[in-house]
Amino acid sequence: MSATAPITQDVMTLPRKLPEGPINLVGLTRAQLRETLIAHGTPEKQAKMRTGQIWQWIYEKGVRSFDEMTNLAKAYRADLAEKFVVEVPEVVSKQVSDDGTRKYLVKIAGGHEVEVVYIPETDRGTLCISSQVGCTLTCSFCHTGTQKLVRNLTAGEIIGQVMVARDDLGEWPEIGAPKNETRLLSNIVLMGMGEPLYNFDAVRDAMKIAMDPEGISLSRRRITLSTSGVVPEIAKTAEEIGCMLAISFHATTNEVRDKLVPINKKWNIEALLDALRAYPKASNSERITFEYVMLKGVNDSDEDARRLIQLIKGIPAKINLIPFNEWPGAPYQRSDWKRIKAFANIIYHAGYASPIRTPRGEDIMAACGQLKSATERARKSRAQIAAEAGLNG
Ligand code: SAH
Ligand code: SF4
Secondary structure: OOOOOOOOOHHHHOOOOOOOOOEEOOOOOHHHHHHHHHHOOOOHHHHHHHHHHHHHHHHHOOOOOHHHOOOOOHHHHHHHHHHEEOOOOEEEEEEEOOOOOEEEEEEEOOOEEEEEEEEEOOOOEEEEOOOEEOOOOOOOOOOHHHEOOOEEOOHHHHHHHHHHHHHHHOOOOOOOOOOOOOOOOOEEEEOOOOOHHHOHHHHHHHHHHHHOOOOOOOOHHHEEEEEOOOHHHHHHHHHHOOOEEEEEOOOOOHHHHHHHOHHHHOOOHHHHHHHHHOOOOOOOOOOEEEEEEEEOOOOOOHHHHHHHHHHOOOOOEEEEEEEOOOOOOOOOOEOOHHHHHHHHHHHHHOOOOOOEOOOOOHHHOOOOOOOOOOOOOOEOOHHHHHHHOOOOO
């Protein structure tokens, strides 16, 4: 892709291998699960009830073997076990940071690896999940952007990340135990690897599963999807997922945003803001989060802060300042603390919440934008990234 080539959704055209062997039930929507059961011999009359029962075993109790689904007849369980599996990605390694952040490396079909990060805080526990292996986009400050898109994750692999984290946190209630109110994993952010809106259907199906009240049961307000600004998919996100939205804004002029977030060449700041203004869920109680990575001397001036306020006027917003997380070979530096504070101050005085995101898990390279699977060989060269971001002029 040259610097001027349009950014295409080439991911959609990647050939997908059909699954071999038993069908994995994880990631099927309720309707798909019902259809799958019927197609494999469950009488239509029983299908709704069986779907509900199996769903609860998988998503409420965290059960992986049909044998444990004790409210189903033994013969039926044996039949299910022949045809289906309940499979989640395999956790290859786990690192725990000094600050309690956990980073899991999980392996998915094809041997690809994806990183998942769990961030415990006093009032919540947030799981940062990935939607793609790599990314088609090439944001010049993002480590994932240096890795070519390998493939989209399936809905099962996306919700599977939540399930393996719950396994590790031991958060599935004991079978038969009263409902466990402890929520170690209370929030999900789609802020790992990949652009979620370039894998819309799988992300939607997985998040619907996460929100289902008879399963993982997270409120839509506790799920935040972060996008670099895939404008045509923004209204669809409100309609079909209804979760909270975060925008990787990062710059206050098209010239700078073109370099930092090259999708801006396709949908610029004005087009993006139009889409956000129309985001039907944008009410005072449902603010859009503007993510803004603080890059020394690039986007961190007082003037930038003032321009940012002007631009987002009228949009219920929260501005999340992210001190740049450095990675080997990164072409930027983190803004000085004093600068970040001054920037935050201007925003705060304009009436916006402007939390500065504390970098978490830096010692294990788990911070935002540092994720990249070390084993992936399909890498972009630094020159290619610089050219694509227009950094060379
Ligand atoms: N592709 C989506 C979601 C993944 S990135 C998106 O771009 O929004 C999640 C957030 O981390 C984004 O706001 C992204 O811009 C930010 N980010 C990426 N690299 C970073 C880095 N090195 N330091 C700090 N934030 C970074
Ligand atoms: Fe992709 Fe988001 Fe990284 Fe940009 S910031 S390269 S969209 S993962």
